[in-house]
Amino acid sequence: DTEVTQTPKHLVMGMTNKKSLKCEQHMGHRAMYWYKQKAKKPPELMFVYSYEKLSINESVPSRFSPECPNSSLLNLHLHALQPEDSALYLCASSRDGPPYNEQFFGPGTRLTVL
Amino acid sequence: AQSVTQLGSHVSVSEGALVLLRCNYSSSVPPYLFWYVQYPNQGLQLLLKYTSAATLVKGINGFEAEFKKSETSFHLTKPSAHMSDAAEYFCAVSEGLTGGGNKLTFGTGTQLKVEL
Secondary structure, X not given: OOOEEEEOOEEEEXXXXXXXXXXXXXXXXXXXXXXEEOOOOOOEEXXXXXXXXXXXXXXXXXXXXXXXXXXXXXXXXXXXXXXHHOXXXXXXXXXXXXXXXXXXXXXXXXXXXX | OOEEEOOOOEXXXXXXXXXXXXXXXXXXXOOEEXXXXXXXXXXXXXXXXXXXXXXXXXXXXXXXXXXXXXXXXXXXXXOOOOHHHOEEEXXXXXXXXXXXOEEEXXXXXXXXXXXX
């Protein structure tokens, strides 16, 4: 199984809502990632988890709250988002270790904030 | 910090023609370089990667890339374009993180259009 799954595929939320994005992998990878991708732009790294611990937060606003409950799951909790947060949110996973380990990406969640 | 630059945000080729997508890197250490492809409304799929084992790297779907240290380049090529190759292509460089995991830094992307 070389698949990273993400739910939901699409999400529309108001600025006062609380929602969560979910990501799952069963490749035994111990590093997991959240990226944000705006239209016609490359993905931008948001968070990295290694062995269920937060490795890096790329100065992401606190209205985005990541969680890694176990080695297979990664969540992104959303609260009080702004319309400019509308984007494709991509999850990825990789073996931890040397930088030549490729990252496997999920299909993404298309988020629209009204 | 390491970075990559992709020259040409849009490339158009005829079906059956050579595909050449350009990527130059900036790194003070031997880089780990990747090419990913993204089809509309999908995630990213790995085409190939350079890990210093060989300068000519073959990937999926007939793509290959050559690492040239003297030119700091890692251009992506395919001898004969197919309509199904139309997509966004990203070059990326990877760095290890102190706390674990790796950071991928992407180029700005090249949109490949294939015409009949």
